[in-house]
Amino acid sequence: MYSYSVASHSTRVLRVRVKDRHVDWLSQLAREVNTVWNYCNDLQGRVFERERKFLTGYDFWPYLKGSTRGDCALQLPVQAVQETAEQYARSRKQHRKVRLAWRKSGGARRSLGWVPFKVRTIRYEHGQVYFAGRWLSVWDSWGLHAYELRAGSFSEDARGRWYLNVSVEVKRPAQQQPAHVDAIGIDLGLKELAALSDGSKVAAERFYRDLEPALATAHRAAKKRRVQAIHAKIANRRKDFLHKMTTTLARRHGVICVGDVNAKALARGPHAKSVLDASWSAMRTMLRYKCADAGAWFVEVPEGGTSRMCCACGAMCGPQGVEGLSVRQWSCVVCATTHDRDVNAARNILARGLAILQEQFAAAGEARADEAAVNEIGGLHDRSVGAGHGPPAVGIPVH
Numbered sequence: 001m002y003s004y005s006v007a008s009h010s011t012r013v014l015r016v017r018v019k020d021r022h023v024d025w026l027s028q029l030a031r032e033v034n035t036v037w038n039y040c041n042d043l044q045g046r047v048f049e050r051e052r053k054f055l056t057g058y059d060f061w062p063y064l065k066g067s068t069r070g071d072c073a074l075q076l077p078v079q080a081v082q083e084t085a086e087q088y089a090r091s092r093k094q095h096r097k098v099r100l101a102w103r104k105s106g107g108a109r110r111s112l113g114w115v116p117f118k119v120r121t122i123r124y125e126h127g128q129v130y131f132a133g134r135w136l137s138v139w140d141s142w143g144l145h146a147y148e149l150r151a152g153s154f155s156e157d158a159r160g161r162w163y164l165n166v167s168v169e170v171k172r173p174a175q176q177q178p179a180h181v182d183a184i185g186i187d188l189g190l191k192e193l194a195a196l197s198d199g200s201k202v203a204a205e206r207f208y209r210d211l212e213p214a215l216a217t218a219h220r221a222a223k224k225r226r227v228q229a230i231h232a233k234i235a236n237r238r239k240d241f242l243h244k245m246t247t248t249l250a251r252r253h254g255v256i257c258v259g260d261v262n263a264k265a266l267a268r269g270p271h272a273k274s275v276l277d278a279s280w281s282a283m284r285t286m287l288r289y290k291c292a293d294a295g296a297w298f299v300e301v302p303e304g305g306t307s308r309m310c311c312a313c314g315a316m317c318g319p320q321g322v323e324g325l326s327v328r329q330w331s332c333v334v335c336a337t338t339h340d341r342d343v344n345a346a347r348n349i350l351a352r353g354l355a356i357l358q359e360q361f362a363a364a365g366e367a368r369a370d371e372a373a374v375n376e377i378g379g380l381h382d383r384s385v386g387a388g389h390g391p392p393a394v395g396i397p398v399h
């Protein structure tokens, strides 16, 4: 459900893939991180035995001072060494243990590579990331140049691929000017991924279907790595597509209303694969935060009856139930308007969403009036209230 947002900044972690030619070098750094981690673990154990004392992240610093200098210096920048010690101290405290597990650089139970870094340790220029004296090429799916890169880590996944995870601060722009506020309703579905209240549709991308033969072959041949790779490919395609679509929607519209259809409930039925393909909940999550970033409104709307109701006259005469799913077009018996099933639903979702927003604004208005009264009594006139979004002005063009 929609909520009032006070923050004008939010922190987000962006993840981009590092190109494979850097894998060896990053793995080498990860071994160094493991060495630092294990050194801290060992030191903590000995200090505890002698003094019954726990070390903080800073306590480790003097012991690690020499590690990045001299003949057998680590390649890691000193900030990465410090960050490793601090992360060690944090995890140890969190797990309430005297010692943690050792990080293993080899063998069957090798720890997946991980290289943490602090703020101002990495730099981004011309599509490359500078870290520890090297320029790394990445698949920049986020447009990193637009962000100020802060702390983060490099990490390896189970398939040996490396990623840069970096936290960034995202500024939330002020509420859009009323002239640009444009509301849209979205009906999430099986046949189309989404139908929009402006009449357009987003085709359900069959992320799975065209890879199904390859997946079946790999399964039969018991090629575990191949199966893993295909699943990862499907997931990547889906995520990429959803990101592009939701970004466009959030940029174009000031109000976005989406039905609360529950993918889990439908996934048990015969439509399971299509539903999973469609990834409704992922899409809603993306829309929610992208709307927040774009200064747009996001409203989740109870869907019940939205495909049955005629959006022109409100009569409940549309197709019903599972059989109704095959009916794509219908005409209202009361007002004779011809409807596309999903677009009609999207329009009803939009109308409901706007009604919900109006209610919330009314409630917020009352709260503000109450608070103003309290402030008058207390003489606190200058206290600002209702930071964040204001209600969208009247005259929202509705599709």
Ligand SMILES: [Zn+2]
Residues within 6 Å of the ligand: 310, 311, 312, 313, 314, 315, 332, 333, 334, 335, 336, 337
């Ligand atoms: Zn009608």
